[in-house]
Amino acid sequence: MCSRTSPRTRVGRPRSAEADAAILAATRDALVDLGWSKLTMGDVATRAGVAKTTLYRRWAGKNELVVDAVAVLFDELELPDRGSLSADIEGVVLQFAALLERPETKTALMAVVAESTRDAPLRERIRASIVERQKHLVLQGRRRAQERGELPDGDGGPAGGTDDLIFDVIAGAVVHRALVSAEPVDSAWVQRFTALLLGGLAAAAAQD
Amino acid sequence: MCSRTSPRTRVGRPRSAEADAAILAATRDALVDLGWSKLTMGDVATRAGVAKTTLYRRWAGKNELVVDAVAVLFDELELPDRGSLSADIEGVVLQFAALLERPETKTALMAVVAESTRDAPLRERIRASIVERQKHLVLQGRRRAQERGELPDGDGGPAGGTDDLIFDVIAGAVVHRALVSAEPVDSAWVQRFTALLLGGLAAAAAQD
Amino acid sequence: MCSRTSPRTRVGRPRSAEADAAILAATRDALVDLGWSKLTMGDVATRAGVAKTTLYRRWAGKNELVVDAVAVLFDELELPDRGSLSADIEGVVLQFAALLERPETKTALMAVVAESTRDAPLRERIRASIVERQKHLVLQGRRRAQERGELPDGDGGPAGGTDDLIFDVIAGAVVHRALVSAEPVDSAWVQRFTALLLGGLAAAAAQD
Amino acid sequence: MCSRTSPRTRVGRPRSAEADAAILAATRDALVDLGWSKLTMGDVATRAGVAKTTLYRRWAGKNELVVDAVAVLFDELELPDRGSLSADIEGVVLQFAALLERPETKTALMAVVAESTRDAPLRERIRASIVERQKHLVLQGRRRAQERGELPDGDGGPAGGTDDLIFDVIAGAVVHRALVSAEPVDSAWVQRFTALLLGGLAAAAAQD
DNA sequence: CTATAAGCGAGACGGTACGTCGCGTCTTAAT
DNA sequence: ATTAAGACGCGACGTACCGTCTCGCTTATAG
Structure with a gap:
């Protein structure tokens, strides 16, 4: 019997930590260039060199993303x-x-x-x-x-x-x-x- | 030759004053029901019983409209x-x-x-x-x-x-x-x- | 009392007949170039010089569009x-x-x-x-x-x-x-x- | 030096024969439930209790899989x-x-x-x-x-x-x-x- | 009384972004 | 080497609003 600290053994490919950093940086860049209202999820994804789905896998939407970025x-x-x-x-x-x-x-x-x-x-x-x-x-x-x-x-x-x-x-x-x-x-x-x-x-x- | 003291006597059908009031009231209603980010010009027009063109003839966009409404x-x-x-x-x-x-x-x-x-x-x-x-x-x-x-x-x-x-x-x-x-x-x-x-x-x- | 043949007086901007023809022709072109399974609504719209929404306003989807085109x-x-x-x-x-x-x-x-x-x-x-x-x-x-x-x-x-x-x-x-x-x-x-x-x-x- | 009459003695874990049968059966089930166009590889994998990679290791895509299943x-x-x-x-x-x-x-x-x-x-x-x-x-x-x-x-x-x-x-x-x-x-x-x-x-x- | 001009409701239009889905590939750990 | 799990880049989906543009009609002033 083994004791597990985490609730479940992590299985499957882990999320990329680099992607997180790239996305938050890209979000700040986009805020500088475009401002809040013209910032789009697709543009942030492109700037970060990441797929749009990767953003939505981590954040519920623009609001949450920007809060974390700022x-x-x-x-x-x-x-x-x-x-x-x-x-x-x-x-x-x-x-x-x-x-x-x-x-x-x-x-x-x-x-x-x-x-x-x-x-x-x-x-x-x-x-x-x-x-x-x-x-x-x-x-x-x-x-x-x-x-x-x-x-x-x-x-x-x-x-x-x-x-x-x-x-x-x-x-x-x-x-x-x-x-x-x-x-x-x-x-x-x-x-x-x-x-x-x-x-x-x-x-x-x-x-x- | 005609003398015009005012910038120009307006010709054509005048703008409806009722429409203005109805639009601003509808905007406030929409703000209450939907909040800023979910408020749309089309919805305001519908609530006011007015065509979208009538809104755009008077305000440049959502921002200006809401400022006036508030x-x-x-x-x-x-x-x-x-x-x-x-x-x-x-x-x-x-x-x-x-x-x-x-x-x-x-x-x-x-x-x-x-x-x-x-x-x-x-x-x-x-x-x-x-x-x-x-x-x-x-x-x-x-x-x-x-x-x-x-x-x-x-x-x-x-x-x-x-x-x-x-x-x-x-x-x-x-x-x-x-x-x-x-x-x-x-x-x-x-x-x-x-x-x-x-x-x-x-x-x-x-x-x- | 007037007799109306059409159910209601057509109001609003009428649909463009040219658009219909352009879309059907573009659909046939796309079928030739791409085949059924690779044909996309967006591509047809682009070929026809028309917005995607214009396609969906007239046809429920790819199937209906292609039937009419063929x-x-x-x-x-x-x-x-x-x-x-x-x-x-x-x-x-x-x-x-x-x-x-x-x-x-x-x-x-x-x-x-x-x-x-x-x-x-x-x-x-x-x-x-x-x-x-x-x-x-x-x-x-x-x-x-x-x-x-x-x-x-x-x-x-x-x-x-x-x-x-x-x-x-x-x-x-x-x-x-x-x-x-x-x-x-x-x-x-x-x-x-x-x-x-x-x-x-x-x-x-x-x-x- | 070893003599090999067969193309090569396979090394590593052999492919599961049960998986093949389960996948083809799952494909037929999915065809019944969803029809051709709504059938997806991911869904077949889930129904078969198998990972998507296992499907792609055996079939090039949906077409080939369905042909074999039928x-x-x-x-x-x-x-x-x-x-x-x-x-x-x-x-x-x-x-x-x-x-x-x-x-x-x-x-x-x-x-x-x-x-x-x-x-x-x-x-x-x-x-x-x-x-x-x-x-x-x-x-x-x-x-x-x-x-x-x-x-x-x-x-x-x-x-x-x-x-x-x-x-x-x-x-x-x-x-x-x-x-x-x-x-x-x-x-x-x-x-x-x-x-x-x-x-x-x-x-x-x-x-x- | 008519001509001209602007306003108006309706709704189609070319766009842009949305958030989701499926693809086929990849990276893990486990077998 | 294969497996289950699941993240990944990609591309298409069908929808929602945008702001503009025809339409046919109404309502004013000017000649």
């Missing part, structure tokens, strides 16, 4: 340690803004979020592979500031609500500035935004 | 006078959140913004018919607060930049909360958000 | 008047054989009949547009022979059964010789076949 | 000895008709013949495994009739042509009746057909 870009984001909370925030916001300015992100991000309003599994996929990654930065920043003594202990509210609030404010403001107002997220704007945010946080802390 | 909903937004800046902000944010929760808005708004990242005329159309309408509320709120003495005179910064900042923060945070985080924008959240914002504004004013 | 070739068949029943039969059989030797007919005819064994509407379509056309020649030939006194009056059997029998024998033998045995239907074979057939008919007439 | 059915045909040529013919024609009425034969026979018009190897395969088997019955019947004195000696014509003619007439007429005219090949029809044929043969013999 998600890896968010791995680049990390919280720099610049010595103060305000400098840390400014650093990460500029990174986030740079990401949003990239043509593949700019055209894809709002589109998949728009689709996700009517597609719960897609919404969950976005949350898991993109939103959580960003939210983690907020937690990390708050903890580091608490270690420095810049912020009082605790998460600042019931049910971790302040972290969520901060996250929506930061991500929302930057996205709105970049994509809706279509104005540059430069360091001048980021400094004024950070000052506003930290001022608000300090006032809220004082009030308690 | 824009009128933003007429409902107005700044209530509740006696204090914080109460005014809470009121208008709740209105805005209610609008975002409507299925036609929820599915359409981010989608057309996403499209607009690669379509300058569309971006301008959205700015003129939706964004400006919202931004006006910020100006109005700031002036009213200044009349009350809650805020110092001036627009609070160089090149009117603070109004823009405030606008991106408010609109961005609410949209992000509602559509990305997919959490309810209820009055508890709005109060905490408003407190944060006003705290930040006060700190910024004190700093100058 | 059927017109059977219009060429006619019973020559060569003065005697045997000469008439030899003439029409040679015509039929020549038709079966044409590449478009050779590859298509058995294929659609094979399909028709599991598709009653297709079988009816073939019967109406091809089989009846051929059967008519048998009737015509029998009547002409009766006028000449070469055959006794009557159709030679109950329920017109002899006409049917003769038809199956002639058409079946020629098709089998040409397509299954794949031997030439030349005038030597036709003379021997006709002699056999007329001998059999005479014997049958004598027996009654 | 060919064995023709082994059932044999010339009964009913004491007279006419009775023998009637017997064998009824057998042949019964075979053509079977769903697997009905849907497959004309289809592979149609394919064979553009595929010489396939045509040869059909000739060898199906057509010759039938033609043999004609020879056998003619010889038996000659032994009985019902027919004069010789094959009745130059280059054995009469056997071929008789074969095309019998097989062609029955196939046409069954598949094109789609009328039953019952004993009444067979008697009239046989009378016609034998009358023709007698006339031809008298003429010489």
